Amino acid sequence: MNIRILTLLLLCTPFLASTQQSPFAPNHYQLHGGNLHVTYSTTSFTGKPQLSYQDGSQSLNFTSDEIRKTSSEIGTLVTVTIRKTVDSGSTTFTLLVPTVNLTATVMTAPIQTVGITTVHKFSVVPAANQGQTEFYTDTQLSGTASHVVF
Numbered sequence: 001m002n003i004r005i006l007t008l009l010l011l012c013t014p015f016l017a018s019t020q021q022s023p024f025a026p027n028h029y030q031l032h033g034g035n036l037h038v039t040y041s042t043t044s045f046t047g048k049p050q051l052s053y054q055d056g057s058q059s060l061n062f063t064s065d066e067i068r069k070t071s072s073e074i075g076t077l078v079t080v081t082i083r084k085t086v087d088s089g090s091t092t093f094t095l096l097v098p099t100v101n102l103t104a105t106v107m108t109a110p111i112q113t114v115g116i117t118t119v120h121k122f123s124v125v126p127a128a129n130q131g132q133t134e135f136y137t138d139t140q141l142s143g144t145a146s147h148v149v150f
Helices: 003-021
Strands: 028-033 036-041 050-054 059-063 068-072 075-084 089-097 108-121 134-146
Touching: 028 089, 028 108, 036 089, 036 134, 050 075, 059 075
Parallel strands: none
Antiparallel strands: 028 036, 028 134, 036 050, 050 059, 068 075, 075 089, 089 108, 108 134
16 A cells, blocks of 8 residues: 555544544424424524424414523523413423534434423412412423534
8 A cells, every 4th residue: 555545544534533423512403292392493594593382272483582591400491481471470481402412423313301381470469479489390302303504
């Protein structure tokens, strides 16, 4: 074998191996469980995040500032408001997005996580604002995390 080719192979092999195994973060999640279907993209063709939420009674789409993200030790909490009222509170949906490592050769991975629907109670009558004001319902979700080129 030609010494130049051998040298090139030896120099490129660690680079090729490292690029194939370097972790990619997913940017697209498709999840379902119970009567929920959630699609979350950290970016899109417009460069803005998008979240699609469907339950048994409504189908909602969110983008940009309508999507709130909070990093935590257990993953990223992605929250949207699915119901607003002036005088009785609101309802939010929070998707717990786990850390997932993808590679150049494996760009999709199955995941399991949880979605939390929170009813935030509020009353314009101050005496009615006693006790617990948030009530939670969790839904087990499964689906895929993938890296998509937009």
